[in-house]
Amino acid sequence: MPVSKARHATLRTSTVALTLAFGALILAEPAYAVEPTGNGQGASTNQRGGSDKAGIYAAARIQYSGSVAKGGGTGNVTSSDVNWTPPPCWYAPYLGAKDFKKEMSKHIEDQLKAPGMGGTAGSAIGQTQRHYEDEFGWSGAPGYKDYNVENDGKGMFWAGVENPDEPDYLKRSSCTDLPFWVENGEAPPPRYEEAISPEILAALAYQHMELPDTEVTLAPETNTKVNLPTWAWLDKAVFDEVQATAALNVPGFNIQATTTARPVSLKLEPGTKDAVTYPASGECAINEADKSIGEPYAKGKADQTPPCGIRYLRSSGDGTYKLRATITWEIDWTGTGGTGGDMPDGTFGNEQAVSVQEIQAVNR
Numbered sequence: 001m002p003v004s005k006a007r008h009a010t011l012r013t014s015t016v017a018l019t020l021a022f023g024a025l026i027l028a029e030p031a032y033a034v035e036p037t038g039n040g041q042g043a044s045t046n047q048r049g050g051s052d053k054a055g056i057y058a059a060a061r062i063q064y065s066g067s068v069a070k071g072g073g074t075g076n077v078t079s080s081d082v083n084w085t086p087p088p089c090w091y092a093p094y095l096g097a098k099d100f101k102k103e104m105s106k107h108i109e110d111q112l113k114a115p116g117m118g119g120t121a122g123s124a125i126g127q128t129q130r131h132y133e134d135e136f137g138w139s140g141a142p143g144y145k146d147y148n149v150e151n152d153g154k155g156m157f158w159a160g161v162e163n164p165d166e167p168d169y170l171k172r173s174s175c176t177d178l179p180f181w182v183e184n185g186e187a188p189p190p191r192y193e194e195a196i197s198p199e200i201l202a203a204l205a206y207q208h209m210e211l212p213d214t215e216v217t218l219a220p221e222t223n224t225k226v227n228l229p230t231w232a233w234l235d236k237a238v239f240d241e242v243q244a245t246a247a248l249n250v251p252g253f254n255i256q257a258t259t260t261a262r263p264v265s266l267k268l269e270p271g272t273k274d275a276v277t278y279p280a281s282g283e284c285a286i287n288e289a290d291k292s293i294g295e296p297y298a299k300g301k302a303d304q305t306p307p308c309g310i311r312y313l314r315s316s317g318d319g320t321y322k323l324r325a326t327i328t329w330e331i332d333w334t335g336t337g338g339t340g341g342d343m344p345d346g347t348f349g350n351e352q353a354v355s356v357q358e359i360q361a362v363n364r
Helices: 005-014 016-027 097-113 119-133 146-151 198-208
Strands: 063-066 089-095 155-162 180-183 217-219 223-225 230-234 242-250 253-269 275-278 283-285 309-312 321-335 339-357
Touching (some): 097 146, 119 146, 146 155, 146 180, 198 242, 198 253, 198 321, 253 339
Parallel strands (some): 223 339
Antiparallel strands (some): 217 230, 230 309, 242 253, 321 339
């Protein structure tokens, strides 16, 4: 039985709270993570939904492995594209038919019994009940008989998931379509553009990725002189490519994506306007021969211009300058089914103290 678009909109609006009450609560719990590692080869966690003897899976969480932030939080990568953001929400496997019936029917009954639940809102929730019990449907959303329990074990109901690290409430709570059924081994209906996919997993891996600290080697190391070139470099051994993987594994639906970051350049910011950088842009490119950045200082090069470095023009006095070194990382991803592509470059840097002293003249 079809309903008008206006009626469909009312149905969705009136059931947002009901949908999120059981969907996001389970699926948006903090994801398990591992300790960050420099090369992205850290141990992984294996987290799957629980099951009973009938093979009914209660929930599924995304598994993160590799170089990711500890405790499931956001990593330290800053996207170079200010318009790029991780997905604020998505649809993912939630419950088998029998468990879904138990949860959904309880929430529907509670909503219908709530004080003041009448009129349009009450009618919409009643239609939701008919949608899952009596095959009431509309264009693109066929109804179900008795919560589809006759197909229990052959698929799962999918529900909206909030990204707990999305600060905008309206964005993270925008996946408000009613839970829908997906057969094992089948793709979600195309109209659910936010359905979990390798590309979404890649974006989440990007969001959780932890890049290594950026502390350049300096010569002189911490105390330099006014107008004396300070050499800066990063050996290949200090940094390498970093990988983070996100995976979702439930019966009949197993996907993953690995996001890889490769260092391509180093930017030096002296911490004062009274300084000159080498090169003038402050951007030190990677050496293709050995994948290092800059050149180590060697005896006899004190009067030479470093390929990567700084010359301070004024003393730091009794304090220090905060030299900031930021690496730009080129990022791409690969995923299940041969999927993959480029992602926005990422940056991460930190500061280190540099003391600059005047060269003292000696009177004889």
